[in-house]
Amino acid sequence: MTHSSQATAAVGDGDGVDAAALAARYGLHRVGTRPSLRTYLRQMWERRHFIAALASSNAYSRNQNNYLGQLWAILNPLFLAGVYLLVFGVLLGTRGGVDNYVGFLTVGIFMFTFASTSLMSGAKSITSNIGMVRALHFPRAALPVAAVLAELATVLPALAVLLGILLATGERPTWSWLAFVPALLLLYVFSTGAAFVAARLVVGSRDLLNLIPLALRLARYVSGVFFSIQHYTGDNPLGLLLEYQPLAVYLSLVRSCLLAEVPQSALLWGFGAGWALLFAIGGFLLFWQREESYGRG
Amino acid sequence: MVAAEATGPVAEEELGDPSVVVDDLHVTYRLYGGRRHVADDDASRLARLVSRSRNHLGGVTEVHAVRGVSFVARHGEAIGIIGRNGSGKSTLLRAVAGLLPPASGAVYVAGRTALLGVSAALMKDLTGERNIMLGGLALGLSPQQVRARFDDVVEFAGIGDSVHLPMSSYSSGMGARLRFAISASAAPDILMIDEALATGDAEFRARSQDKIDEIREQAGTVFLVSHSDATVRAMCGRALWVDKGRLVRDGPVDEVCDAYKRSAKPRRPPAR
Numbered sequence: 001m002t003h004s005s006q007a008t009a010a011v012g013d014g015d016g017v018d019a020a021a022l023a024a025r026y027g028l029h030r031v032g033t034r035p036s037l038r039t040y041l042r043q044m045w046e047r048r049h050f051i052a053a054l055a056s057s058n059a060y061s062r063n064q065n066n067y068l069g070q071l072w073a074i075l076n077p078l079f080l081a082g083v084y085l086l087v088f089g090v091l092l093g094t095r096g097g098v099d100n101y102v103g104f105l106t107v108g109i110f111m112f113t114f115a116s117t118s119l120m121s122g123a124k125s126i127t128s129n130i131g132m133v134r135a136l137h138f139p140r141a142a143l144p145v146a147a148v149l150a151e152l153a154t155v156l157p158a159l160a161v162l163l164g165i166l167l168a169t170g171e172r173p174t175w176s177w178l179a180f181v182p183a184l185l186l187l188y189v190f191s192t193g194a195a196f197v198a199a200r201l202v203v204g205s206r207d208l209l210n211l212i213p214l215a216l217r218l219a220r221y222v223s224g225v226f227f228s229i230q231h232y233t234g235d236n237p238l239g240l241l242l243e244y245q246p247l248a249v250y251l252s253l254v255r256s257c258l259l260a261e262v263p264q265s266a267l268l269w270g271f272g273a274g275w276a277l278l279f280a281i282g283g284f285l286l287f288w289q290r291e292e293s294y295g296r297g
Numbered sequence: 298m299v300a301a302e303a304t305g306p307v308a309e310e311e312l313g314d315p316s317v318v319v320d321d322l323h324v325t326y327r328l329y330g331g332r333r334h335v336a337d338d339d340a341s342r343l344a345r346l347v348s349r350s351r352n353h354l355g356g357v358t359e360v361h362a363v364r365g366v367s368f369v370a371r372h373g374e375a376i377g378i379i380g381r382n383g384s385g386k387s388t389l390l391r392a393v394a395g396l397l398p399p400a401s402g403a404v405y406v407a408g409r410t411a412l413l414g415v416s417a418a419l420m421k422d423l424t425g426e427r428n429i430m431l432g433g434l435a436l437g438l439s440p441q442q443v444r445a446r447f448d449d450v451v452e453f454a455g456i457g458d459s460v461h462l463p464m465s466s467y468s469s470g471m472g473a474r475l476r477f478a479i480s481a482s483a484a485p486d487i488l489m490i491d492e493a494l495a496t497g498d499a500e501f502r503a504r505s506q507d508k509i510d511e512i513r514e515q516a517g518t519v520f521l522v523s524h525s526d527a528t529v530r531a532m533c534g535r536a537l538w539v540d541k542g543r544l545v546r547d548g549p550v551d552e553v554c555d556a557y558k559r560s561a562k563p564r565r566p567p568a569r
Contacts, residue, residue: 028406134397
């Protein structure tokens with residue numbers, strides 16, 4: 001390595017031109033820096049087609065490697081509902097205070113599963129696509145957004161199953177069924193916000209990936225997926241906390257739209273919209289703060 | 298401080314204004330799953346046990362892959378980056394592309410950079426057709442632009458009707474050709490190629506050479522990373538030799554490659 005010192009010296013001394021000044025003279029822009037929030041939002045908008053293509057390819061390729069293919073998007077949730085019904089409806093009997101327990105349980109499972117898989121794939125969206133992050137230019141927030149969008153695309157066929165089960169259990173379509181669309185939309189927005197937060201945290205410390213499933217398991221048991229929170233906790237402070245945490249709010253919200261026995265409530269809608277906005281805006285800002293550093297791994 | 302102007306065969310051609318300015322660039326990244334061993338025979342048994350268990354516990358290493366590199370590239374230049382495996386070539390390329398943030402120092406570029414790394418966005422379960430769309434969008438094209446260039450991409454990749462089959466059924470050569478074709482379809486101002494030309498037959502290499510020349514003629518800049526000096530000699534006019542994250546030599550391709558070759562075979566006595 002005899003040339004080493006000479007060459008470095010030659011480069012270092014150069015002709016004495018300041019790099020920043022030279023760059024400015026020829027109109028070069030600096031790379032590897034975080035764009036302003038406005039630019040970032042514009043970039044996200046410009047990349048909407050990419051986000052959609054990424055999400056649909058993701059959702060599609062998931063079921064394409066077996067014979068029944070896309071049919072599994074419907075079969076999987078159907079079997080899942082059967083398993084839970086067997087355990088909680090027949091074996092354990094947690095149907096206290098609920099008339100249409102099958103409908104109650106199916107809504108709970110489908111909505112909770114959507115939220116938890118969204119959070120999980122959102123959390124992994126940067127670390128599992130690190131090759132893409134290190135090879136291509138695009139706003140990194142596209143990855144968590146596409147991950148949750150892919151989950152939404154996966155859950156849509158399952159919703160047909162859900163409505164079928166509800167009809168079979170004696171529910172009849174009413175006007176409030178239409179409110180299911182905005183309720184699902186709020187849950188989707190909330191999930192995207194939560195995915196931003198999770199993705200940023202996981203890049204900072206990958207060990208969290210082991211804790212997220214645990215937290216989701218806990219959430220599954222306290223969010224009223226299998227039982228009515230109100231029936232079992234009453235009105236004490238802990239009960240209220242359990243009732244108005246985001247996931248429980250969205251489960252109740254969707255149930256109030258689809259089940260005749262659960263009344264609509266303005267308070268629930270308020271909480272649903274509030275949690276969604278808080279997480280979407282806060283999560284996006286939190287994610288954007290680290291934009292330039294996601295390639296570092 | 299920046300490098301003096303390059304001299305040599307390329308510099309004699311008409312060279313444009315600076316297109317890339319790299320100023321005292323340092324890059325670090327995190328590597329999970331292992332930790333460098335610190336060999337320490339004198340350490341007590343306990344210390345060694347702790348040190349060994351650290352490999353399974355805190356398995357993350359901060360790699361300082363690029364250590365103070367500066368150079369200026371100009372419009373119309375094709376620059377080869379050579380060096381041994383693990384010398385920091387690819388990291389340097391990614392940092393210049395703006396994909397890895399500098400730990401210190403700065404990179405300035407003119408226009409859009411594209412790393413020939415579109416493969417990262419492609420999915421092997423999907424057809425070539427869908428992958429062309431996905432890859433094109435990933436590179437920042439609009440759906441209309443991708444559709445307009447679709448036939449060119451299929452033609453350039455030479456995959457014919459296989460475009461309707463999933464990419465997992467492609468031979469490695471076909472896959473590499475398609476990836477190159479998708480990357481080149483975005484017509485970036487600065488194209489960066491990372492060892493990708495190692496695959497593909499002679500005809501495809503010739504086509505790739507044409508594509509590189511085309512980008513250079515449109516006043517673009519091309520970077521090519523390779524540990525094979527033959528590839529670099531064939532395609533580039535200027536070369537950067539990187540070793541252990543430092544720029545060892547910067548100059549006309551033959552001069553730098555000769556020096557690199559000499560250093561690569563230190564034990565063999567000089568021929569003749």
